[in-house]
Amino acid sequence: AQSVTQLGSHVSVSEGALVLLRCNYSSSVPPYLFWYVQYPNQGLQLLLKYTSAATLVKGINGFEAEFKKSETSFHLTKPSAHMSDAAEYFCAVSGQSGYSTLTFGKGTMLLVSP
């Protein structure tokens, strides 16, 4: 069984500030972990993924995430927020030995103020 917990349904930052979106997972098998972004009225776009290679994963648009097995975490960060980063972010887990399904967290809405 797998689950994902995203802490904070809404996170507000100022433009230029550090972005930190938290994700903790639970998985009975070694996980694959993903971060997706969703802009209004659009589908989900993959930001980055962890697939048991490097624990620090770099994605698109300057985002990165670090897999920490001891903390069962996969937090998403970006050094400097941009107005265009305002969107909803979803963390997801898939078991390495499972089928092609994703279990998503509830999502975190990132608000960026000027």
Add this chain to the structure above:
Amino acid sequence: KAGVTQTPRYLIKTRGQQVTLSCSPISGHRSVSWYQQTPGQGLQFLFEYFSETQRNKGNFPGRFSGRQFSNSRSEMNVSTLELGDSALYLCASSLGRGAKLGSDNEQFFGPGTRLTVL
């Protein structure tokens, strides 16, 4: 390469009716998954099809069904619509190589179909 397409983009139905949603995967992708997105429940997995066979199923009532055609296009059907079925329905395609999502088998999402049940 064209992305995942879903039709229609918006749909309004009344309680008791049925609805069929369509998804065309990326060319060469053989796996299609469906998800329901609502403000209260978030993103929930409905089912996954691979080579015309349902390979995995989420925890939804039998009113939700799907199928996949030989060209990998997929449809999902919801019968006897309820108000709670109002949601964004997302389709995602992947190569489906093996059974695992990984470095060469990520899911690409379509824009979704917004279903409103009145």
